[in-house]
Amino acid sequence: MAHCEHVLTAAGPVDTVLARMRSLGAALPAGDGVAVFNRVYLAVTEAVDRHIDAGRFPAARAATALDVRFAERYLDAVGTAAAGHRPPACWRPLFQFRRHPGVRPLQFALAGVNAHIGHDLALAVVDTCRTLGCEPVDLEDEFDRVGDLLVSLEERIREDLMPGPDLLQIADPLTHLLGSWSLERAREAAWAAARALWALRALPDVAGEFTERLDTAVGFAGRMLLTPLPR
Numbered sequence: 680m681a682h683c684e685h686v687l688t689a690a691g692p693v694d695t696v697l698a699r700m701r702s703l704g705a706a707l708p709a710g711d712g713v714a715v716f717n718r719v720y721l722a723v724t725e726a727v728d729r730h731i732d733a734g735r736f737p738a739a740r741a742a743t744a745l746d747v748r749f750a751e752r753y754l755d756a757v758g759t760a761a762a763g764h765r766p767p768a769c770w771r772p773l774f775q776f777r778r779h780p781g782v783r784p785l786q787f788a789l790a791g792v793n794a795h796i797g798h799d800l801a802l803a804v805v806d807t808c809r810t811l812g813c814e815p816v817d818l819e820d821e822f823d824r825v826g827d828l829l830v831s832l833e834e835r836i837r838e839d840l841m842p843g844p845d846l847l848q849i850a851d852p853l854t855h856l857l858g859s860w861s862l863e864r865a866r867e868a869a870w871a872a873a874r875a876l877w878a879l880r881a882l883p884d885v886a887g888e889f890t891e892r893l894d895t896a897v898g899f900a901g902r903m904l905l906t907p908l909p910r
């Protein structure tokens with residue numbers, strides 16, 4: 680990790696992506712599906728920043744690089760969609776259904792988490808390795824610590840957006856949607872995908888096909904999570 684620490688100067692500050700998220704949140708209606716995800720992601724990014732400042736990441740510069748590269752993937756997708764272009768397939772369902780009256784806030788949030796962890800996290804690890812000139816194994820501790828904070832994102836989503844126990848019954852379709860997706864499994868898959876992409880870096884055609892298929896598969900899962908439900 681010493682090598683990673685030495686060359687980290689290329690990474691941007693967490694404050695920059697935090698400012699972009701806050702600006703985005705201020706510009707969007709509260710009920711917009713992207714705004715719903717942005718609120719919970721902003722809260723977790725702020726938590727990562729506090730943990731870095733408090734010295735809870737032994738390799739703070741590497742953690743900062745990973746956090747920034749990760750957030751940039753999401754913000755770039757938002758910018759692409761805002762410009763009228765097609766964002767990555769993993770993000771398209773959220774942008775397409777962001778104002779659908781039959782989609783509940785919890786679904787918007789989970790669809791954003793699915794896209795960001797299922798696709799963006801693996802690519803952010805590769806981005807960070809290229810920035811720092813290191814290997815994915817050198818970032819494993821930071822990946823795990825950021826991943827632990829992502830668990831708090833899911834917990835926050837459930838606390839803030841979960842219907843009350845009297846509303847979320849076993850017959851509610853939302854119950855079944857919640858059971859169809861696991862943050863822990865997505866996190867494990869992201870690490871495996873990052874290692875595979877790094878191993879394929881000398882084979883750009885194969886790496887590109889792998890990335891495209893990952894993007895498509897995560898987008899399909901996101902579309903399922905955004906199935907409109909009766910109120």
